Amino acid sequence: MSIQENMQGALQGALKSVDRPVVIAFGFIVVMLLAGSLYSSSFLSANYLLQQLQVAAFLGIIASGVMLVILLGHIDLSIPWLVTVGGMMSTAAAGWWGPEYAIPFGLFCGLVFGLINGLGVAILRVPSMIFTLGINAVAQGVMVLHTGGFAPQDHASETMRWLAVERSFLNIPNAVFIWAVIGIAVVILLKRTPLGRYIYAIGNQEGATFLSGVNTKAVLIACFAISGMCSAMAGVLLAGYSNKGYQAMGDPYLLPAIAAVVLGGTHILGGRGTYLGTVAGVILISLLQSILSVMQMPEAGRQIIYGCVIIGMLLVYGRGQRVQG
Amino acid sequence: MNAPAEEPVSRPPDPAAFWQMRGISKRYGGVVALDGVDFACHPGAIHAILGENGAGKSTLIKIAAGVVQPSAGTLLLDGEAVTFAGPQDANAKGIVCIFQELSLMPDLSVADNISMADPPLRWGLIDHRAQRRRAEELLSKVGCDDVNPLELVKNLPLSRRQMVEIAKALGRNPRMLILDEATSALTAADVEKVYAILGELRAQGLAILYISHRMHEIEELADTCSVFRNGRHIETFAKGTRSDSEIVQLMIGREYTQVYPPKPQHETPPEPELEITGLTWGNRLADISLSVGKGEIVGLGGLDGQGQRELLLALFGVLRGVTGEVKVAGRRLRLTSPQFAKSSAVGIALIPEDRKSEGLLLPMSVRDNISMASISHFTRGLFIDRERQNAEIDEMVRRLSIKAGDVDDPVATLSGGNQQKVVIAKWLMTNARIVLLNDPTRGIDVGTKQEIYQLLRDLAAAGTAILFYTTDYDELIGCCDRVSIMYDGRIVRELEGEAINEENIVASALNLMLDDRSEVSSQAEEPA
Numbered sequence: 001m002s003i004q005e006n007m008q009g010a011l012q013g014a015l016k017s018v019d020r021p022v023v024i025a026f027g028f029i030v031v032m033l034l035a036g037s038l039y040s041s042s043f044l045s046a047n048y049l050l051q052q053l054q055v056a057a058f059l060g061i062i063a064s065g066v067m068l069v070i071l072l073g074h075i076d077l078s079i080p081w082l083v084t085v086g087g088m089m090s091t092a093a094a095g096w097w098g099p100e101y102a103i104p105f106g107l108f109c110g111l112v113f114g115l116i117n118g119l120g121v122a123i124l125r126v127p128s129m130i131f132t133l134g135i136n137a138v139a140q141g142v143m144v145l146h147t148g149g150f151a152p153q154d155h156a157s158e159t160m161r162w163l164a165v166e167r168s169f170l171n172i173p174n175a176v177f178i179w180a181v182i183g184i185a186v187v188i189l190l191k192r193t194p195l196g197r198y199i200y201a202i203g204n205q206e207g208a209t210f211l212s213g214v215n216t217k218a219v220l221i222a223c224f225a226i227s228g229m230c231s232a233m234a235g236v237l238l239a240g241y242s243n244k245g246y247q248a249m250g251d252p253y254l255l256p257a258i259a260a261v262v263l264g265g266t267h268i269l270g271g272r273g274t275y276l277g278t279v280a281g282v283i284l285i286s287l288l289q290s291i292l293s294v295m296q297m298p299e300a301g302r303q304i305i306y307g308c309v310i311i312g313m314l315l316v317y318g319r320g321q322r323v324q325g
Numbered sequence: 326m327n328a329p330a331e332e333p334v335s336r337p338p339d340p341a342a343f344w345q346m347r348g349i350s351k352r353y354g355g356v357v358a359l360d361g362v363d364f365a366c367h368p369g370a371i372h373a374i375l376g377e378n379g380a381g382k383s384t385l386i387k388i389a390a391g392v393v394q395p396s397a398g399t400l401l402l403d404g405e406a407v408t409f410a411g412p413q414d415a416n417a418k419g420i421v422c423i424f425q426e427l428s429l430m431p432d433l434s435v436a437d438n439i440s441m442a443d444p445p446l447r448w449g450l451i452d453h454r455a456q457r458r459r460a461e462e463l464l465s466k467v468g469c470d471d472v473n474p475l476e477l478v479k480n481l482p483l484s485r486r487q488m489v490e491i492a493k494a495l496g497r498n499p500r501m502l503i504l505d506e507a508t509s510a511l512t513a514a515d516v517e518k519v520y521a522i523l524g525e526l527r528a529q530g531l532a533i534l535y536i537s538h539r540m541h542e543i544e545e546l547a548d549t550c551s552v553f554r555n556g557r558h559i560e561t562f563a564k565g566t567r568s569d570s571e572i573v574q575l576m577i578g579r580e581y582t583q584v585y586p587p588k589p590q591h592e593t594p595p596e597p598e599l600e601i602t603g604l605t606w607g608n609r610l611a612d613i614s615l616s617v618g619k620g621e622i623v624g625l626g627g628l629d630g631q632g633q634r635e636l637l638l639a640l641f642g643v644l645r646g647v648t649g650e651v652k653v654a655g656r657r658l659r660l661t662s663p664q665f666a667k668s669s670a671v672g673i674a675l676i677p678e679d680r681k682s683e684g685l686l687l688p689m690s691v692r693d694n695i696s697m698a699s700i701s702h703f704t705r706g707l708f709i710d711r712e713r714q715n716a717e718i719d720e721m722v723r724r725l726s727i728k729a730g731d732v733d734d735p736v737a738t739l740s741g742g743n744q745q746k747v748v749i750a751k752w753l754m755t756n757a758r759i760v761l762l763n764d765p766t767r768g769i770d771v772g773t774k775q776e777i778y779q780l781l782r783d784l785a786a787a788g789t790a791i792l793f794y795t796t797d798y799d800e801l802i803g804c805c806d807r808v809s810i811m812y813d814g815r816i817v818r819e820l821e822g823e824a825i826n827e828e829n830i831v832a833s834a835l836n837l838m839l840d841d842r843s844e845v846s847s848q849a850e851e852p853a
Contacts, residue, residue, distance in 0.1 A: 192708045194700040201697060204686040211643070211675065211683050212698040212751065213667035271688060 021265030024316065025280035029287060036291050043291075050172060056286035057175035058234045058241070060279065062257040064179075064186045065230025067278045068223040070261050071190075073203045073270025074128035076227045078117060079257055081139035083250025086110050086235025088143055091154050091245035099157035106236045107229050113139055114228015118221030132224075143247060156240045164240030175237050182230065187275045195222060203270025259310045260285045342367050344389075344420070344501055344532060349398035351384050351556075358384040360556040361398070366501060371523060371533040373547035377576055377798070377831065381556040382536055386503050389534070390422035391415030413442070419500035423490050423507055431479035436460035438478055439493045463492040467522050484515035491522065501532040520546060538628050540569060540835050552576055569837055570828075577798075577827040584775060585803030586782040595619045597652075598790035599673075599759050601640070604649035609635045611814045613649070617759065617790040622781055624805030624825075625794035627834045632814035633794040634678060637761045640792075641675040642666040653759065667698060667755050674698075674757035676748055676765050680741075684748035687737035691729045692718050694736045694747050699754040721750045725780065742773030749780070759790045766800065778804055798830040812836040 036043035062079055069076045090106025097105075113135060120131040156164075163174050190196035198219045201209040210216050231250070239245040264281030266273025288309060292302040342365035351359040359381045366372055376382045387393045388400070391409030399406050402418060409415040412422070429438045436457050437444075445455035460474035469488045478486060487507060494502060507519065523533055523546060537543055543550060544564070551561040552575040559575050567575070595618030604613040610632050617623045625633050639647045642660035651658055653671055660666050666673040677683035685694055695718045696703065703714040722732060725746045729739055736747055745765060752760065762781075766774045781804065785791055795801060801808045808820040810833035818833035 188708075192711075194704060194709060197693060197697070197700060197709070200689060201686050201693070204688055205682060208677075208683050208686055209697070211641075211663055211677050213663040213755075214697070215662075215664050271686075 019265070019274070021263070022274065022277040022280055024313070025263055025265070025277065025284050028313070029280065029284050032284075032287050032291060036294070039295065043294075046171075050167075050176075052283070052286055052290055053176045054173040055290070056282050057173065057179040058238055059253065059256055059260060059286055060179040060282040061182055061230050061234040061237070062253055063260045063278050063282050064182050064275075065227035066257050067261045067264075067266055067273065067275070068186070068189075068199060069128070069227045070258070070266050070268065071199050071203045071270055071273055072220060072223055073206070074121060074220070074224075075258070076117065076132050076224065076231075077129060077254065078113065078132040078136040078139060078228070079231050079254050080248070080250040081136045081143065082110050082113050082228050082231035083235040083238065083253055084143055084245075084248060085113060085139050086232025087239035087245035087249050088146065088154070088235075088247075089232075089245075090160065090236045091156055091239050092146070094155070094157040094160075099159065102157040102160060103236055106239075107232050110228040110230075110232020110235070111225055112228075114225040114231075115221065117228060118224030121224060122217040122220035128224075147247065154244045154246065156243050156245070160236055160240030161243065162240075164237040175241075178233070178237065182233070183275060183279065190275060195219060199223060200271055203267070203272070205271075255310075256285045256289070263310065263313055343403050345401040345404075346385075346389070347399045347401065349385075349388060349395045349400070351381075351388060351393065352396045357556050359388070359395070362553075362556070362558045364551065364558055366532045366534060367549075368500070368532050369527055369530045370548040371527055371535055371546050373535045373537065373543040373550045374553060375543065375550060375572065375576060376553035377834075380553040380576070382553055383505070384556075385553070386422060386505055386534065386536065389415070389420060389501075390503060391420070392422075416442070416497050416499075419498065420503070421494045421497050421499035421501070422503040422505070423494050424505050429478045429486055429490060429493075432477060434475050434477055435464070435472060435481070435489050436474035438489060439463055439474075439496050441493070442497070459496065460492070463496050464489070466495060467492045468518060484518075487515070487519070488522075491519070495526075499531065501534065502526065503534040503536075505536045506538070507535075516542070538835060540572075540837055570832075573828060573831050573835075573837070577831050586779050588782075588806060589620075589786065591618075591621075591806070595621050598654055599640075599792065600650075600652040600655075602650040602652075604636070604639060604647060604651065606635060606639055606644055606647045609814050610639065610647075613814075613816055615792075615809055615816065617792050619788050619790055620785045621807065622785050622791040622793055622805050624801040624808040625792060625811065626798060626801045626808055626830055627811040627817075629796060631811040631834075633811050634763060635814075636811070637675060637763050637792070637794060640666070640761055641673060667757070669756070672756070672758040674752035674755055674760045676745075676752060676760070676762045678763040678767075680744055680748050684751075685736050685744060688735050691722075691727070691732045691734060691736050691739070691747055695721060695732075695750045695754060698751050702754070717754065718750075721754060725750050725753075726776070740770075742769040745769050745773065745777070749777070753784075757789070759792070760784065762791065762793045762795075764795055765793075766795065766797065798827065798834075801825060801830055802827070810834055 033043055042048050062083065066076050066079060086106045086109065089109040090102040093105035094102035117128070117132050117135050120126050120135070121128045124131075162168075163178060165173075167173050169177070190199065198209065198214050198216070201212070201214065202216055202219055206216060234253070235245070235250060238249055242249075260281035261273070261278050262268050262281070263284060264273065264277030264279070266277060288306060292305060297305070344366040346362060346364040349359055349362045349364070350357070362381070362385065364385065374382050374385065384393070388395050391412045391414050394408070400408065407418065409418070415422075430441070436453075436459075439460045440456045444451045445459060446452060447455070457474050464470060464472050464474065467488050469485065469492065472481065472485055472489065478489065481489065491507075523535070527533060535543070535547060547564050549561060549563055550567070550572070552559045552572065554576055597616045598619045599617040601613055601615045605611055613636060615623070625636070627633060635644065638644050640651065640660065642662045642665055647660075651660060653673070658671060660671070660673075663675070665671060666675075681687060686697070692715070696714055700709060700714075703710050703717070718732065722729070727739075727746045727750065728743050736744060739747065749765070766777060778800075781791055781793065793800075793805060802825050805825065808825050808830065809816045810818045810820070810830065812834065813836070817836055818829070820829055820833070
């Protein structure tokens, strides 16, 4: 009896702490803004904050996809070059067939690479850490071939520029609306559809989910495909933002995307996490990067602080999780 | 509690016994695994331990080997009380155990494995030459001179690995060697070899504690036998003083605490819902034929690990490479995945063995768990129709009287019995016409057990075909219309009506036919 009571007590504690990382992340965002405002009052201006959201939107779109993969208990390390694929293939398609093909073709290429990731992990049973890393290298090679053989157009289409740079409504960047649409889609997916239920289930216990008669392979493939498309979408917008697609444009996004998801409270081993947390993580990471650069911290110091903050926050979460276990 | 009647007459206090356990008890939570056991071991003798599933054999050897600590009682070594901090401590004091699962590292060499715990060192580094010499020595002791000490363990056949395991144990200079089902994976020829080695070790003065379910093995090997039942030491006797049927009698004879719902009388044999013919899977399932009728509860019995689990998994489409024929409602099917098995075209449900890792998603809510197998019934377009889903879940929670504070709480907050009900509820939601159960009452309280028995009977009355594997033969007697007993991947006996009784079940589980022994022993000698 008493063992059961102990267990119940421990579990109630665990329940309360489910949202703790989200609270911590949002708290940290507020602290950073206040600290920044001491340094310069422009940190609290609407213009600065909207600019931050603009930058965060790219990261947020990537994190939306990779969050699904992390919820499964897997990882997607092909982000950098799938972003690049999205950017370069959309600009190339605009040059080959016309600007209206740019975005669909960019997304299609991301989908194809995502599907390959999914097939490798679900059917061939290669650990996702290795397989997606391999696909990242393959995507890099394909892009080098693509630019090496012939010179494709690398200019973004008008639509891409409009989506990435313009502020058509209430001075809010259009990219933020795209992030919002993708975010709402992910929330609905996770909360309202069988696929979402299965994602959490697989992250908790793949064997038990399989024995419930769930097609676990299809779920894995779907999530990697979505992640591939999200990375490619971010690439499309990045290309629009800087007006061209170029090699290695996705390289700075791997660690921030995974860190944003995990700082937002999604368990790195899967099964637990909310999209609200991912939003908090994305904003936190973007803000941290921005503040460090505004403070004119030298690059080396910036990297050190950035890494320490991520590890430090994970330690705080990790302690909570160990108590639960 | 040591009732005087339980005191075995044939076990006089013996000063020669170098290893004694006095009044040993072990509790796991509320479960008593061992209850006041007295036990002694002599050098130069092979001592066999017999008992049904859950009799306390494994707990006994785990205590002796220092893996678990007794809740009460004392261990005496050479007349002095000892406690073991862990297996290493027990090893150091001369008690070495070879567990059922082989503990060798497949990717290391034989010599590395033999010296795993205490490799010979030279200037702080492993001395490979000395290690190899030592391996050669020990291997020749167990008659395996042909094994190259530098060979990787994974390249050796199973029987050789078992020998290496024994050599490794001998390397620790044991005074007492414990073997838990050491021959269950071996072929007849290899078993002979193990016998020869054990005989030699006995001659060298080792005490050997031997656990086996093969009756003829025990007759051949043991000098002394001890029978355990329900965590108690029932009797110890010298070899040859008891007949097989007397031994079976000692192993059974448990008090009945369960009440079972009455079994209905079928006027005509029910129409078969599940028919299996010649089902075979690797060397784990051999030529299994079985049928379960509409509204029938068929029990699957036998000792642990005789292929019952594999049979249920094969029927649920989990295993690859199963041959043979399976018919559901007269239609021949190839069961390729759980997804297909649960589909309305087939309608099979499996309540798996381990509810914590196979049946439930512990951190997820009771609701999510109950609907996990049947979400596709509640979708409208792409989305889950939560109102309809919740209505059905609430109905199921009421029907099984699942006691949960809130159906949105994680299922881990429920008691074991209620967790098991959640697993059953999950599968009732799929409207399965065939329900396979893998030991569903293990580790749950008596009250919930009885609710589950009643539920199974109600399901059967509504026309569901039920195949029910249980390690508790009491349940086979009380719950099942027919019983099939498995041994070594085969169904060795089918029991019906009055023939479903303790003697028959226990004897068949040991692959003994008490009325016709000669036939069985010849069967048992057949290489698998």
